[in-house]
Every structure is written in C-alpha cells, then in structure tokens.
Amino acid sequence: MSLPALSLPLPLSLSLPLPLPLSLIASGAALRAAALEAVVLTGHLLLYPTGVREERPAAGPAAGVRGQRPPALLLHGFNDNRSIFVLLRRALGADGLRRVETYNYSPFTRDLRATARHLAHRVEDLCERSGQERVDLVGHSLGGLVARYYVQRLGGDARVRTLVTLGTPHAGTRVAPFMDAHPLVRQMRPDSEVMAELAAPSPGCRTRYVAFWSEFDAIMAPTGTARLEHPDLDAENVLVTGIGHLALAVHPAVIAAVRRALDDLTAHSRTIDRTTDRPADRPADRSTDRTADRAPGSESEGRSMTG
Secondary structure, rough: OOOOOOOOOOOOOOOOOOOHHHHHHHHHHHHHHHHHHHHHHHHHHHHHHHHOOOOOOOOOOOOOOOOOOEEEEEEEEOOOOHHHHHHHHHHHHOOOOEEEEEEEEOOOOOOOOHHHHHHHHHHHHHHHHHHHOEEEEEEEEEHHHHHHHHHHHHHHOOEEEEEEEEEEOOOOOOOOHHEEEEEHHHHHHOOHHHHHHHOOOOOOOOOOEEEEEEOOOOOOHHHHHOOOOOOOEEEEEEEEEEEEEOHHHHOOOHHHHHHHHHHOOHHHHHHHHHHHHOOOOOOOOOOEEOOOEOOOOOOOOOOOOOO
C-alpha cells in the first residue's frame, strides 16, 4: 500500500525541497541521524546513573492521577535502565489522567522468558494497586520483545490493552555476531527458539500492537525486522524517518505519537471487535503500515496518523 510521507523537522527529515539525487539525500539523512544518535547517547550516559535503582511503586493510587486511562508500564532495552524514559514518562503523565511506572529488569538476566514471567507479576501488582483491569505497555528494543512474549505466550493479552514497541527486533536481528556468547543476544537471533515461539499461532489475542521502526536503526539488521507481522495480531507498523535506535525513545515526534496511540480508545474498540468477529478458520493478516504525517510543531500538528 502507498504510505503518506511522515517527516521529522529538518535537519532530520528525508523530505528535502531540492531535487537532489536519492543517494545524496540518503547519505545526508544518515549522517544527520548518526549525529543525533551521538547527541542522544551522550545525554543518556549522563542520566544513566539516575536509573540504576528500581523505582519504588506507590502503595495506592498515584498522587495527582485523577483519570480513567489505564496505567502505563515502560520497559527498557538490553543493558539499559529506566533513565531512557525520562522524557516519555513525563509526557505520558502530563495531563494527570494516567499512572506511569517503569520496570527495571535485572541486567544479569540470561533468559527473556524468565523476565517476561517477572513482568507478569509486576503487571498484576500494578493492576491491583491502580484498581484497573488492564494496562498499557511500552517497550524499547529488548523490552518490547519481553513484553510481546508475556502478551503472546503467557496470557498477558488478558491484562494488556495496547503494547507499543520502539525499535524492537520482532523478527530477530543479526547485528553484532561477536556477541553470540550472551544468551539474551542468541534469543534475539532470527533462528532462535524464542523467535519460533513468537511466530507460532496466537488466535484470539486481545492486545493491540503499535510498532515504531526507523530505516536508520543500526541495531536492527535488517532494519525491517522491527516491523511486526503476524496473521493473528492486530499490529500497526509506524515508520519514523531520519532517526536511530536510541532516539526512538526520546524524540518529540515519537513521544507524541506514542501518547496518541495510548489515548486512542476507538482503536482499542476496533481491536476487540476484530478479535471476536474474525472466523477461526480464516486468520486474516491484521498488520498495517503507516508513517506519521508530520512532527509536532508543524502546520498539521494534531492530525491523526492514517494507514
């Protein structure tokens, strides 16, 4: 299908007004994406120590949270911590209608399936403390894979309304072959047992998926592996142009899009309808692709994304 162009504000955009050769445009965009990634990495290294310790969840309803939206739980990526979500967390909780928490899983974990089981307990605890039946999950990189395993393989779709993934290797990644000695890295390879489990049928899954990916994500090899394609899953793939892997978790355009995805109650209703009405003997491919129209601050700010 044809996709409407989503471009970030220059200098991040691929949409240049001059009729330059495609190779020159691509190389210039790649350089700008790499420069932004370096800036994000520098800032993240400064914040990293602040996220080493696990946050202590509130015992009861969060102070100042008055609304009805499901709470959101944020999961970081490989060898990272909750500090990557400083900006996203602030944005998601800005209107006071949503409780937002982060989950630091152990940096020594050797099996994402074990981490997914721990996540299941954390979600149950969050539901009990918040008084809500369902939650939203946002996972960056490996965190998205952990969340997806919980939803698909451990019955988490009963608790998770929407799962948003940011640069997650849904089909596995071949980057850094020299790191295969690490068990978690091996589980992220395309031919791993974990990938086979996630590719298995998941009929009746009640969770809506939104997968953000970028053509300049150097951790995804190939880059399209961050797209989620599964015939049983209600998945929407969102291409974000001109940024890299770390920037997916902090760029204002992505943050605004994530917030819109979690605020879209009508999309959740459509997910439930498709799940209950789809004939069991005819599993249709429910994945769709789109790009964001404009970044926040442009003349079309606030316009919903279209497929």
